[in-house]
Amino acid sequence: MSSVDEPTYGFLRSNALSLTFGGLFLATLAGQALSGTADVNAQQHTNGLEPLGVLDYVTSSSFWVDVMENWQSEYLQFFVYVFATVWLVQKGSSESKEPGKEGTETDREQRVGEHAGPDSPGWAQAGGWRTALLSRSLGLVMGGLFLLTWTASAVTGWVAFNGEQLGQRQDPVTLAGYLGEADFWNRSFQNWQSEMLAVGSMTIFAVYLRQRGSPESKPVGVAHADTGRTG
Amino acid sequence: MRGTAAGLVTAGALALTGCAAASEADAGAVATAFEDPRGDPQDRCDLLAPATRAALEADGAAPCADVLGDVQLPGGDVTAVEVWGGDAQVRLGGDVVFLTETGTGWRVTAAACEPRGELPYDCEVDGP
Numbered sequence: 001m002s003s004v005d006e007p008t009y010g011f012l013r014s015n016a017l018s019l020t021f022g023g024l025f026l027a028t029l030a031g032q033a034l035s036g037t038a039d040v041n042a043q044q045h046t047n048g049l050e051p052l053g054v055l056d057y058v059t060s061s062s063f064w065v066d067v068m069e070n071w072q073s074e075y076l077q078f079f080v081y082v083f084a085t086v087w088l089v090q091k092g093s094s095e096s097k098e099p100g101k102e103g104t105e106t107d108r109e110q111r112v113g114e115h116a117g118p119d120s121p122g123w124a125q126a127g128g129w130r131t132a133l134l135s136r137s138l139g140l141v142m143g144g145l146f147l148l149t150w151t152a153s154a155v156t157g158w159v160a161f162n163g164e165q166l167g168q169r170q171d172p173v174t175l176a177g178y179l180g181e182a183d184f185w186n187r188s189f190q191n192w193q194s195e196m197l198a199v200g201s202m203t204i205f206a207v208y209l210r211q212r213g214s215p216e217s218k219p220v221g222v223a224h225a226d227t228g229r230t231g
Numbered sequence: 232m233r234g235t236a237a238g239l240v241t242a243g244a245l246a247l248t249g250c251a252a253a254s255e256a257d258a259g260a261v262a263t264a265f266e267d268p269r270g271d272p273q274d275r276c277d278l279l280a281p282a283t284r285a286a287l288e289a290d291g292a293a294p295c296a297d298v299l300g301d302v303q304l305p306g307g308d309v310t311a312v313e314v315w316g317g318d319a320q321v322r323l324g325g326d327v328v329f330l331t332e333t334g335t336g337w338r339v340t341a342a343a344c345e346p347r348g349e350l351p352y353d354c355e356v357d358g359p
Contacts, residue, residue, distance in 0.1 A: 169354055
């Protein structure tokens with residue numbers, strides 16, 4: 001359902017944000033593939049080994065561990081933030097809801113069950129497990145994707161680590177052994193800390209700074225102490 | 232439909248398993264041939280990775296085939312093979328051999344290797 005002042009857009013303009021970021025994702029992934037191939041080949045050259053083609057590199061564990069370790073931390077960030085913002089507030093931040101509204105809120109506020117409107121999703125009205133599941137679906141999907149990509153990060157990291165072990169004339173390790181290696185935890189923590197920094201910075205910057213026209217910011221003239229308004 | 236999908240997954244898994252098994256067999260064969268004292272020295276030298284061959288010739292100050300005769304290579308039957316990406320480790324009855332995958336097959340990067348606990352193997356034949 002459109003609001004009264006919502007213009008009629010075609011598919012591209014209606015989905016411009018998703019399409020732009022989808023395109024940027026593919027372009028930057030391609031950039032990672034090309035620069036990663038060049039980086040690996042510089043190392044291959046130093047070791048007197050044959051260079052790899054781009055296809056060889058993008059099907060290697062070295063490429064996928066780098067991809068997965070970044071993806072898992074992004075999904076962890078959103079998973080933690082989605083759940084944390086249910087229960088925690090930051091006064092004055094457009095990233096937070098109003099102090100006093102901590103918790104899962106009432107059915108009326110959430111428009112579920114008998115309070116669902118004609119335009120509400122079917123499962124918001126259905127009640128039972130379907131409403132319960134829809135009510136947590138964003139966090140659950142983010143958490144599920146985190147576990148999936150973190151597992152993939154562990155497996156690809158294990159394969160890449162063992163390749164490096166052999167290149168350094170050392171014995172390979174088991175998957176359980178790799179989970180106890182500093183390499184795995186260093187890869188995880190170095191990504192996690194940057195995500196926590198980014199979210200924490202955004203939360204507090206949104207109190208005092210503005211970006212006119214962005215829903216990630218409060219309207220420019222809104223007071224610093226005003227929480228939960230976006231413009 | 233479900234049967235087709237399951238069939239494809241099984242075929243894929245078998246192809247990967249077959250691929251890995253073939254790769255392990257190839258690496259084992261190269262390691263065995265390199266350490267076989269009855270083999271032609273020139274052919275055995277051709278099984279070395281270029282950088283390792285260059286290092287061996289530089290250390291011995293002679294062509295590879297001449298230097299190879301002076302190196303103690305215990306050899307033996309293959310007891311275990313580990314392939315990780317483009318690298319492999321082959322355990323023979325009396326030695327541990329490291330290999331890398333090249334466009335022309337597996338090539339030996341290090342041989343005559345002695346374990347040193349947590350430290351890297353100490354290999355008499357080794358590249359840079």
